[in-house]
Amino acid sequence: MTNRSTATLDERSLALRRSIVNTLVAGGRGHLGAAFSLVEILRVLYDDWLNYRADDPGWPDRDRLILSKGHGCLALYVLLAEKGFFPVDELKTFCAFNSRLGGHPETIIPGVEASTGSLGHGLAIGVGMAIAIRGASSRIAVILGDGECDEGSVWEAAMLAAKHRLDNLVAIIDYNKHQSYGATGSVMELEPFTDKWRSFGFAVEEVDGHDVAGVKEAIESLPYGKGKPSALICHTVKGRGIPFTENNLSWHHKSGMKEEEVESLMRALGDGS
Amino acid sequence: MRKTCLEQVHELARTDERVIFIGSDLGVGTLDAMVEEFPDRFYMEGIAEAAVIGMASGMAMEGLIPYVNTIATFLTRRCFEQAVVDTALHNLPLRLIGNGGGYVYAPLGPTHQAVEDMAIFRAIPNMAIVAVADADEMRRLMPLTLDWPGPLYIRLGKGYDPIVSEEKNGFTIGKAVTMREGDDALLVTTGVSLKPALESASLLEQKGIGVTVLHCHTVKPLDTDSVIKHARGKKVILTIEEGTIVGGLGGSVAETLMEAGVTPSKLFRRVGMDDRFAHNYGSQAQIMSSIGIDAESLTALVEKGVNG
Numbered sequence: 001m002t003n004r005s006t007a008t009l010d011e012r013s014l015a016l017r018r019s020i021v022n023t024l025v026a027g028g029r030g031h032l033g034a035a036f037s038l039v040e041i042l043r044v045l046y047d048d049w050l051n052y053r054a055d056d057p058g059w060p061d062r063d064r065l066i067l068s069k070g071h072g073c074l075a076l077y078v079l080l081a082e083k084g085f086f087p088v089d090e091l092k093t094f095c096a097f098n099s100r101l102g103g104h105p106e107t108i109i110p111g112v113e114a115s116t117g118s119l120g121h122g123l124a125i126g127v128g129m130a131i132a133i134r135g136a137s138s139r140i141a142v143i144l145g146d147g148e149c150d151e152g153s154v155w156e157a158a159m160l161a162a163k164h165r166l167d168n169l170v171a172i173i174d175y176n177k178h179q180s181y182g183a184t185g186s187v188m189e190l191e192p193f194t195d196k197w198r199s200f201g202f203a204v205e206e207v208d209g210h211d212v213a214g215v216k217e218a219i220e221s222l223p224y225g226k227g228k229p230s231a232l233i234c235h236t237v238k239g240r241g242i243p244f245t246e247n248n249l250s251w252h253h254k255s256g257m258k259e260e261e262v263e264s265l266m267r268a269l270g271d272g273s
Numbered sequence: 274m275r276k277t278c279l280e281q282v283h284e285l286a287r288t289d290e291r292v293i294f295i296g297s298d299l300g301v302g303t304l305d306a307m308v309e310e311f312p313d314r315f316y317m318e319g320i321a322e323a324a325v326i327g328m329a330s331g332m333a334m335e336g337l338i339p340y341v342n343t344i345a346t347f348l349t350r351r352c353f354e355q356a357v358v359d360t361a362l363h364n365l366p367l368r369l370i371g372n373g374g375g376y377v378y379a380p381l382g383p384t385h386q387a388v389e390d391m392a393i394f395r396a397i398p399n400m401a402i403v404a405v406a407d408a409d410e411m412r413r414l415m416p417l418t419l420d421w422p423g424p425l426y427i428r429l430g431k432g433y434d435p436i437v438s439e440e441k442n443g444f445t446i447g448k449a450v451t452m453r454e455g456d457d458a459l460l461v462t463t464g465v466s467l468k469p470a471l472e473s474a475s476l477l478e479q480k481g482i483g484v485t486v487l488h489c490h491t492v493k494p495l496d497t498d499s500v501i502k503h504a505r506g507k508k509v510i511l512t513i514e515e516g517t518i519v520g521g522l523g524g525s526v527a528e529t530l531m532e533a534g535v536t537p538s539k540l541f542r543r544v545g546m547d548d549r550f551a552h553n554y555g556s557q558a559q560i561m562s563s564i565g566i567d568a569e570s571l572t573a574l575v576e577k578g579v580n581g
Contacts, residue, residue: 107363114334115362118354124324125359128331153355156324163318 005237007211011270013039017241018269019078019091023101025262027094029255030103033245034145035074037176037209037236044215045141045172046079049222054084057110063138064113064129068122069145069174070104071253076112077101085111120151123171127160130169130229139222140169147179150188155200161229162201170222170230171202174209176238180252194233202231209234242268274430275372277408281415282340283307286314289419291336297325297343322347326355326367333365338419344378345371345387345428349394356424361399364423374404374428374464375515376551376560383550387428391463392520394426395493402492403446404428404464407436410490413444421446430465431557437468438488449496451503455483458509458575459537461500463489463522466513469561472568473575480572482579495525501533509578510537511544513566515557518543540578544571 009017016039024030045065046052053059067076074094081088086100086109093099100109104117114125126142133140148154161169173193181187190196197204203225207218215234224230238252239245242265279294283306286292295316296303308315318325322343329339341348348371349356360367371387378385394400401423405411407430418425425446442450452467453474460470467488474484485503489495504510510530512523523543530536544565551560561567565574 114331115358118358120323121327121355121359124327124355125331125334127324128328128333129335130331131328132332132335132337153321153323153327156319156321157327159321160318160324160328 005208005210005235005240007208007214009210009241010212013043013212014241014269016043016075016078018266020074021262021265021269023074023077023091023094024254025257026092027096029095029253030074031071031253032074033176033178033239033248033251034069034072036240036242036245037174037238038072038075038143039241040210040212040215041143041172041174041234042075042079044212044219046083048216049219050141051138052111054111057085061136061138064126064140066114066116066122066126066140066142067105068116068142069119069148070116072143072145072174073103073105076105080109080111085109119145119148120153123154123157124160126169127157127164127166130161130166131164134168138168141172142169143172143174146173146175146177146184146190147187149173149190158197158200158202165227166229167223167225167227170232171197172232172234174236175233176236178238178247178249178252180249182249197231197233201228203228204231204233206233206235209236210240244268274405274408274411274434275432277411278370278415278427278429279304279342281412283310285415285419286311289338291338292419293332293337293339295325295329295339295341297322297347299342322352323355326352327359329367330355330359330363330365333367334363338366338368340368340370342370343372344385345374345390346385349387349390349426353393356394356400357397360424361397364399366421367424368418369424369426371426371428374430376557377431379557379560380554382554383552386551388516388546388551389519390426390428390516391492391514391522392517392524395520395525399423401425401446401494402428403490404492405490406438406465406467406488407434409436409440410438410444414446414490417444417446428464434465435468437471444490447491447494447496449499450488450490451499452486452488454485457483457507457579458511459485459487459503459507460571461487461489461510461512461522461526463492463514466515466566469566469568469571470513473571476568476572477575480576482575484575489522492522492525495529497529500526500529501535504530504535504537507537508539509575510541511571511574513571514545515561515566516545517548518545519548521545539581542574542578544574
């Protein structure tokens with residue numbers, strides 16, 4: 001599978017990315033690449049699939065979303081703010097001493113189901129939730145990173161999900177083919193990735209993770225198999241949206257950005273007018 | 274003690290529908306009666322402690338009270354990060370029941386000897402730690418675990434440990450039990466170290482040395498008021514724990530007393546395993562004796578301290 005996406009980003013996708021950059025700049029640091037590869041996945045989830053009440057985040061009948069790759073939180077924060085879980089202005093407090101919005105998401109933030117950041121935790125938590133709410137209308141979605149799938153606990157949790165036949169659970173994998181040090185293929189080969197999930201008992205679909213219509217169709221056709229947990233492998237591009245950040249490891253995590261860097265980012269994303 | 278503990282989980286399941294049991298590949302026949310009565314509230318998962326703690330945490334986030342049981346070393350070492358992040362950070366009401374605390378699994382060697390469980394779990398915010406002395410005390414503890422607000426680690430002894438606790442003392446999580454009082458020495462115990470301490474206190478009394486035995490079944494939160502109160506005016510203070518002396522009961526008592534400015538006039542000693550692995554097998558009692566946890570060794574140490 002290629003790590004290129006042919007999907008064009010529409011104005012909404014660009015605007016969400018501008019908001020991510022502004023948030024990152026306000027905080028002085030952040031995981032840009034990991035957030036950019038997630039934007040369309042999260043956008044579709046919040047626009048079209050998740051049942052939630054922003055004014056009542058603990059509403060029992062809500063669907064639960066766990067961002068297991070917690071370092072993608074900039075994208076999550078921007079979506080949560082846009083949907084009214086907390087004021088958009090609060091994004092400016094990112095990583096400030098007294099802010100709720102840290103470099104990894106915590107449950108103190110309305111709309112965040114589980115505090116994450118250390119990789120390999122979210123799927124097991126999702127499994128527990130899916131077992132506990134079985135029979136209810138709610139569904140559980142867990143977003144994992146590809147590098148995160150190096151963790152053995154992910155595969156322990158995958159076995160649990162299959163054993164318990166959790167068709168109310170979906171693992172959505174942001175497969176941008178990069179981790180901190182380099183390409184996943186060189187740091188820790190995941191392929192045959194789809195076969196892995198399938199052999200662990202998941203019903204699996206794949207999609208271009210930046211193709212909004214495609215992601216929407218894939219997510220709306222959940223679950224992919226009766227009595228099986230689902231996995232949606234989203235082929236994405238790390239840093240998607242800006243030519244010089246795409247597949248560029250130096251944009252995995254960014255701090256101390258220079259003014260001209262910010263300007264060139266914003267130029268690449270359009271000004272929104 | 275283990276049998277009583279698990280039977281009590283079944284009992285609690287009868288009174289509270291939030292109660293579930295999760296084991297990690299335990300022995301055949303474990304809680305068969307509960308399986309029969311509540312098949313949907315009994316989970317026997319694989320040898321996957323990290324995911325099991327994550328799963329249990331997810332269940333607790335949905336309002337359940339999971340009692341998770343496996344061998345203490347695997348429950349504390351293998352899934353330490355899950356206990357910290359998934360459970361304690363979210364302050365969830367998991368009850369982590371560790372089989373074979375201390376040197377129960379002496380013949381199985383260092384991989385199975387739960388010696389630093391208290392030390393590492395004590396450093397986790399929100400985590401409470403309880404080690405009762407016998408099955409009777411376990412029976413008094415378990416009903417209280419239903420309403421404990423956060424995560425709770427329960428270290429189990431070998432089973433069929435001699436009964437030394439007393440009904441009249443009751444049980445409050447976080448409140449130490451004053452088993453007996455005397456003026457010269459204070460022995461602070463947890464878990465099954467209570468028995469040798471009581472035996473030693475009797476021997477010392479015959480020699481004219483008055484001993485207070487303070488049983489801290491709850492190592493965290495430590496009953497600091499009782500520790501400080503009973504430490505005042507003593508010549509000798511010993512803490513007695515089945516495991517490393519680094520960071521557990523002894524460390525906790527030492528920190529408490531130092532900060533309170535209360536020290537014994539002659540000797541303070543953490544009795545337990547020095548900062549090393551036990552490269553011995555044999556029995557739990559043999560290893561405990563080898564590190565000074567038996568009535569004779571404790572008596573000699575106190576005597577030497579008082580008269581020193």
